[in-house]
Amino acid sequence: MHRNRKALPGIVKVRSVSLALLAAASALAGCERGSSNGPGVSTAGPGGCPAAQARAQTAVARAEKSEIPWNGPTSGSAAVSGKTIVYVAQTMTNPGVAGVAQGVKEAARVIGWNVRVIDGEGTPAGIQAALSEAVALRPSGIVIGGFDPNSTSQQVASATAARIPLIGWHAVASPGPSVKPRLFTNVTTNVDEVAAISAQWVISRSHGDAGVVLFTDASIPFAKHKSELIRKGLAACAGVRMLAYENIPIPDASSRTPREVSVLLSRFGSRWTYSVAINDLYFADAAPAFRSAGEKGSGPPFNIGAGDGDPSAFQRINSEQYQAATVPEPLSLQGWQILDEFNRAFSGRPASGYVAPVHISTAANSDGATAWDPSGYREAYRKIWGK
Known part of the structure; x- marks a missing residue:
């Protein structure tokens, strides 16, 4: 009946203010759902990124395959005798660092070398002291186990001057030889692939609709680079919202993580x-x-570790206790690879160039195993070494 009545000026003003307040509230809600380190991200419901979901599903299905034939080196140098290797660990409380150390020891028993482990205990001073001790021992080779060589530049220079070859594990962002810092090679899976498949697992499993918390250790360049790549991968899907980006140094994880998780849940x-x-x-x-x-x-939240695949992670996954998947490093294999790379260095040969493929382990494909230990490498390296 009053369809054609003109609005009074006061009513128009009230409506304008109400609309402005509603827009502001909507903007604030968007910010709340966004990353804790940046502006809000627009959200989308299920199926918010069909193309990204399709790519993710294909990649995840491939990475979850358990039967992977050996695609590493099949030729090299016969074992050089009488060598001593010092493994300098960022911290032996890091399961990945400790797992590779065990692989190095196992391979050393086969090739006939001696291995000593020195624990840097997760602090800059401790790592520098550990590497200084390693250089002073004048071993045949030193492993940079999970820390940034640039943080120990003086010790690295001393090792280089003494012509002690250095091989890294997760020491720099990329696999293979490094000039600055000088490493004969760096052993790791491809961090770009690990980060990508971790993000794709979330996109695939959530059908493009997820609220994500990302945990990292920004004090380790390798780890920080990985987490930035994961964040970029998640951003490929409009329906995946970054809720928080938590920087917790690994040495502090046991004390800080429970408190931070409680805050995030609230x-x-x-x-x-x-x-x-x-x-x-x-x-x-x-x-x-x-x-x-x-x-x-069994979740939610559904949790995936983008490394390292230690036994406790597999136990959580297999028993559905607050972890659903891991992108594991083949830690034992990488320990054997490190010994083979040293053998190549001692024999005047170049690094092998081998990079292990990425894999996703879940309760469905791990068959109760407590590590990702692909087949074929022990036999291949024994044959190369003549052992």
């Missing part, structure tokens, strides 16, 4: 549906906080 509640961490150990430390909050071990 802050985000049911919107937190997925987590990605640069190392599985974050979920070992997060489990008590999830349990105290009454969260189910």
